[in-house]
Amino acid sequence: MVFYLIGLGLGNPEDVTVKGLNAIKSAQRVYLEAYTSILTCGKEALEEYYGRSIILADRDMVEQNSEELLRDAKKSDVAFLVVGDPFGATTHSDLVLRAVEQDIPYRVIHNASIMNAVGCCGLQLYNFGETISIVFWTDTWKPTSFCDKIDENLKRGMHTLCLLDIKVKEQSIENLMRGRKVFEPPRYMTSNLACSQLLEAIESKNSETGLTKETMCVSLAAVGSDEQKIVAAPLKELVNCELGPTLHSLIITGTLHPMELDFLKQFYPKT
Amino acid sequence: MVFYLIGLGLGNPEDVTVKGLNAIKSAQRVYLEAYTSILTCGKEALEEYYGRSIILADRDMVEQNSEELLRDAKKSDVAFLVVGDPFGATTHSDLVLRAVEQDIPYRVIHNASIMNAVGCCGLQLYNFGETISIVFWTDTWKPTSFCDKIDENLKRGMHTLCLLDIKVKEQSIENLMRGRKVFEPPRYMTSNLACSQLLEAIESKNSETGLTKETMCVSLAAVGSDEQKIVAAPLKELVNCELGPTLHSLIITGTLHPMELDFLKQFYPKT
The missing domain is CATH 3.30.950.10 (Tetrapyrrole methylase, C-terminal domain)
Structure with missing residues (x-):
């Protein structure tokens, strides 16, 4: 299965791509990276739009507790949402590298960033x-x-x-x-x-x-x-x-x- | 009404944003800018995906025949699709300026670009x-x-x-x-x-x-x-x-x- 890094773009929930939205709907767990940027609309609006509950991922979780984030990603899809594009901030390369080390396939779904x-x-x-x-x-x-x-x-x-x-x-x-x-x-x-x-x-x-x-x-x-x-x-x-x-x-x-x-x-x- | 500049992102038809897709579906005419970049999938795949027919806009049309492109944009929505993000190439600022001169409201729907x-x-x-x-x-x-x-x-x-x-x-x-x-x-x-x-x-x-x-x-x-x-x-x-x-x-x-x-x-x- 796949660890998805999904860019949300910059504006509101509708700025997700169709590809990104499909991946979010099919993922077993959905995380939202909540420390390098924000969407003005907030987490609740995203949850309602996707019809999924979202786990907020703060810096500690991404940098020091990636095991939890990547847990079971070999068996089922996990989606990691990032405002803008997933490769704006260094910490996400680090997360991808940890997925690679564990032989977890990853996929990037790009979007606009500032x-x-x-x-x-x-x-x-x-x-x-x-x-x-x-x-x-x-x-x-x-x-x-x-x-x-x-x-x-x-x-x-x-x-x-x-x-x-x-x-x-x-x-x-x-x-x-x-x-x-x-x-x-x-x-x-x-x-x-x-x-x-x-x-x-x-x-x-x-x-x-x-x-x-x-x-x-x-x-x-x-x-x-x-x-x-x-x-x-x-x-x-x-x-x-x-x-x-x-x-x-x-x-x-x-x-x-x-x-x-x-x-x-x-x-x-x-x- | 609105002249939409819509970024298509980089991969396949599903890389359009939900906001972009809605604008394409509701526009009266849909143009695809076909000279600064391409999607590997081609125009036909886009037409099938959107359920809309698409007019190819080459450089001559965008740079020298913008009247046709912007025609009736005051009365009905026109969508101008660009691979990547709409502001990658200079000629699109020029097009926007001509819309502004004619008091045609424009809106940019961003996406990933290279x-x-x-x-x-x-x-x-x-x-x-x-x-x-x-x-x-x-x-x-x-x-x-x-x-x-x-x-x-x-x-x-x-x-x-x-x-x-x-x-x-x-x-x-x-x-x-x-x-x-x-x-x-x-x-x-x-x-x-x-x-x-x-x-x-x-x-x-x-x-x-x-x-x-x-x-x-x-x-x-x-x-x-x-x-x-x-x-x-x-x-x-x-x-x-x-x-x-x-x-x-x-x-x-x-x-x-x-x-x-x-x-x-x-x-x-x-x-």
Whole structure:
């Protein structure tokens, strides 16, 4: 039998592929990976749509308890659902490798992920350089290493897709120290916060090249859903633009081709 | 009403999303973009699966005759199907802009494309630099400019996804000169040909840095379909590896992380 890794796409339950839906309906157990991304609709909407009950798989389960996940996958189909495409996050390669080690056949059912759906703002995927991640800063930890990667991309005229931090099942330091399995509410970084961290990073680095507060950037919210919203503006303005529900992503544009610029005009803030 | 741009994904008819399938079934006219990519299954299999007849849209139609494509889209839904995701190729942004100019609402239904599905070989999407295209060389035209982009990516330790040339509805020079609308059979570049062009480019450039015939590369055939095949080997070996049906893609690896290397071992040629 087969261990299925099934991409759910980005919007709502109907973004699953027909192939994926059939595999979900026929699987003996259905897991939903719930820590690298989320669907705005939530687990219950998926369960109702599939007519199946779903087991949430958190990071601990996927990284440290894969035996349970893969249990009986030699005898019956198991489906592992991932928002976007199954190969967006490293931990899933690890899971596949463990299936391979146990001679469990696996099959990937692909779907859109933010890595390609970002093309909906009209920026050409060919013109993107390295993708970066922007993490939540704390009072004492404000990494700016991503600025170097943005600068590298800008030097070559390339756009930069910034994936914004997601904190799920995090423990406060106090709860962690005391070993209490009490978790903070999930947090999803907004484009506004990402912009404000970028502006602070620019100030602190006094960067001569590359990113400035005038750089044209694009914020994307809830891509692929009915609530999708895209706004394009210079960084210093985008920081204040309302976007609506997370997940958000941010693009720092490089050299804009005329067609790209024409397309972006649709998304300028209404004044 | 709505002009739908619908991604079909990469494998067979069942790779359409449920949302996409519903839009296809309810649209008044259904076009299939037939020049930037193909589904191995062909148009007839799609028509049978959807229960709809499909109009093939070639490059001339999309680029120069969009009035016909968008006709009546204000009154009734029109579906424009694209293999992979709708925003892979520039010409589709152009089409969307023309819809916007005519106040025709459009909607994008995303799907997997080679740009993200390439993650199935275990190389992390975050570690890819700029994507390049490798075109068919002729006796008199052998561009090697893509080598510089590969080198730029390699310098930063990044992988390079190489999209391989597709020639559809090309005219021979004689037919072109005589204005005869007679077209050559479609050609899809194999990974083997791409490797052999790369090897020749390396020889001719005497490149000191970057790509060599020892560089680990990955060939992917028919990603997402039942015939999918992946082979990982040094460039000089990969040039001779059998892959099966096109479309093919090629990856030139940069710095390989241990998990990526472990994953690739599945795909070493059997000896």
